Amino acid sequence: MMDSDDFKACLISMGYNLSETEFGRIMNIVDPNNMGVITFQAFLDFMSRETTDTDTADQVMASFKVLAGDKNYITAEELRRELPPDQAEYCIARMAPYTGPDAVPGSLDYMSFSTALYGESDL
Numbered sequence: 001m002m003d004s005d006d007f008k009a010c011l012i013s014m015g016y017n018l019s020e021t022e023f024g025r026i027m028n029i030v031d032p033n034n035m036g037v038i039t040f041q042a043f044l045d046f047m048s049r050e051t052t053d054t055d056t057a058d059q060v061m062a063s064f065k066v067l068a069g070d071k072n073y074i075t076a077e078e079l080r081r082e083l084p085p086d087q088a089e090y091c092i093a094r095m096a097p098y099t100g101p102d103a104v105p106g107s108l109d110y111m112s113f114s115t116a117l118y119g120e121s122d123l
Contacts, residue, residue: 001037001082002066010043010066040067040082057115064110073098073107 002010007030008023018026030042044063067082068074074095079088094116095108 001039002043003037004031006066007038007043014062041084057117060114060117061111064114068110071107072100072102072111073104074110075104075106075108079108 004027007027008018011018011023011026016022026046030038030046040063043066047059047063064074065071067078069078076088076092079091082088083091091110091113092108095110095113097103098107098109
């Protein structure tokens with residue numbers, strides 16, 4: 001989950017030019033109960049609608065990076081906490097171990113997974 005300030009910062013970093021009115025409209029979509037938090041699933045659903053049929057590896061990686069707290073890897077625990085069980089297990093079963101210099105035991109490589117799902121990345 002992320003709070004509305006983090007969500008807004010994420011949208012701005014992705015190139016959205018947000019007025020308060022537009023951000024309020026988006027918040028009504030991703031947080032219809034006005035709880036002040038956005039689940040990762042709500043974030044993915046919103047991004048899926050916004051990028052209809054234009055998902056790229058970069059966009060998927062950006063979503064995982066938010067979920068991973070800006071790390072270059074994600075853990076099974078983070079996936080299980082934020083995704084529905086079937087989606088989390090799908091990702092965990094298919095993500096290769098992350099081997100970068102900042103790797104921790106059990107870290108998973110969401111970058112290669114995203115590239116494999118959607119093709120080449122521009123990153």
